[in-house]
Amino acid sequence: MTTEHLLDDRPLVPLRGSASKVPEVTVYFWIIKVLTTGMGETASDLLARLLGPIPAVALGGLALTASLAIQFTVRRYVAWIYWTAIVMVSVFGTMAADVLHVGLGVPYVVSTPLFLTALAAVFALWYASERTLSIHSIRTRRRETFYWAAVLATFALGTAAGDLTATVGFGYLGSVLLFAVAICVPAMAHRWSSLNAVTAFWSAYVITRPLGASLADWMALGHSRGGLALGLGPVTFAWTVAIVGFVGYLAVSQRDRQVAAAV
Template identity: 65%
Template sequence: MNPPSQISSTDSVALGFRSATGAVVSGLSKVPEVTALFWIIKILTTGMGETLSDYLLVHLFRTMQPAAIGAAALVLTAALIAQFRCRRYVIGVYWFAVAMVSVFGTMIADVVHVALGVPYVVSTLVFAAVLAGVFVWWYAAEKTLSIHTITTRRREGFYWATVMATFALGTSAGDLTATTLHLGYLPSGALFAVAIAVPALAYRWAGLGAIPAFWTAYVLTRPLGASIADWMGSPNHGGLGLGTGLISLAWAVAIVGLLPALSRQSGRASAPRTS
C-alpha cells in the first residue's frame, strides 16, 4: 500500500477519505469533492426525486403523464445545458442537475415497468447492461473512470451519461426488492444500507480500488434513498403514508439547507494551505 504522501487524489477522496497530507484540490474538475456530506446530499436527492416523480405522475398530473414527462425532460435538458456551460463546479447548478436526473430517471424507469409492462428484474438487468456499456465506452475513450478528471466536455458527457444510467438502474433495483421480491420499502432500505457499506469497507480494508468502490456506492445510493423516501411517503408495501408531496418538499428543504455547509466545506478543501 502506498504511503500517505504517494496516495493519488482519486484514492484519497473517492470515498470521502483524505490522506495524511491534507486536503486535495480537484482543480478544474466539474464535480464536487466526495465527502460524507456529499453522500448525504446524494441520498437525499435520490429520495426526493423518487417521491416527487410519484407525486407528479400519480397525483398532480395523473391524466397528463406524457406531458409531465416531457416537461421534466425539458427541465433536465436546461439543467444539463447550464451545467455544461459552467467553467467550474457551481454548487447550485450541479445539484439541481442531479435532482432533475433523479426525477426524470425515476419517470423513465416507471414508464418502462408500468406503461410497457417490463418486469423489474428485466429492466434492472437492461439498465445494468447500459451502465456497463457506458463504463466500457468511457474507459476506452479516456483510459480512466475517475470523477476527478472531469475537466473536458467529453469527459463530462460520459460522467452525466453514467449518472443517468445509475439512477435508472437504482430505481429498478429498489422497486425489484420492495415489490417483486415483497421485501417492502423499509427492509429494502435496510438491505441497501448494508450493501452500501460493503464498498467502503472493502476500500478501507480489502484493497478495493477507489474508482470501483466509488461507483458501486454511487449506484447503491439510488435504491437506498428511494426506499427510505417511499417508506415515508407511500401507504403501500409497509410505508408510513405521509404523502409523496410532503416528503418531496421535506427532503428538498433538507438538501437546500445542507448546500451552504457543503459549499463551505468545498471552499476549505480548495483553499491554499499556509503551513
C-alpha cells in the same frame, strides 16, 4: 469514502489550472446524494399524479435538459448548479424506469439487468476513450459527457433495483435495511481489501439510489403498502428543504470544492 487518482488518471491534453466540474467526495456528498434520490422518487410520483404521466415525463425531460445545459456551460463546479442537475437526473431517471414498467409493462426483473447493461456500456466506452473513470478527472467536455451519462444510468438502474426488491418480498423498509448494509460493502472492501477507489465509489454511488428511494417511499406511501403514509407532497417538500440547506452550506463554505491538480 474518498476517491483517488489511478496511475493513468491524466487529461488527454494539458489543462493546467483547469477546475473540476464535480464536487469532492465528502460526507456531505453522500448525504445530499441520498436526499436527492429520495426526493426525485417522490417528486416523480407526485408530478405523475398531478399532471399525468406524459406531461410529467415531458416536463421532467425539459427540466433535465435545461439543468444539464447550464451545468455544461459553467467552467467549474458550482454547488447549486451541479446539485440542481443531479435532482433533475433523479426525477427523470425515476420516470424512465417507471415508463418501462408501468407504460410498457416491462417487469423490474427485466429492466434492472437492462439498465445494468446500459451502465456497463457507458463505463466501457468511457474507459476505452479516457483510460480512467475517476471523478477527479472531470476537466474536459468529453469526460463530463461520459460522467453525466453514467449518472443518468445509475439513477435508472437504482430505481428499478429498489422497486424490484420492494416487490419481491423485502418491502420498502426491508429494502432500506438491505441497501444500507449493501452500501457498506464497497466502503469496507476499499478500506480493508484491494478494491480500488474508483470501483468502490461507483459501486456505492449506484446503491445510494435504491437506498434513498426506498426510504422516501417508505415514508410517503400508505400503510397498506407498508409505509408511514406521510404523503408524497410532504416528503418531497421536507427532503427538498434538507437538500437546499446542505447545498447552501456547501455553496458558502466551499468545503466540497476539488483542488485543481497540476499537470
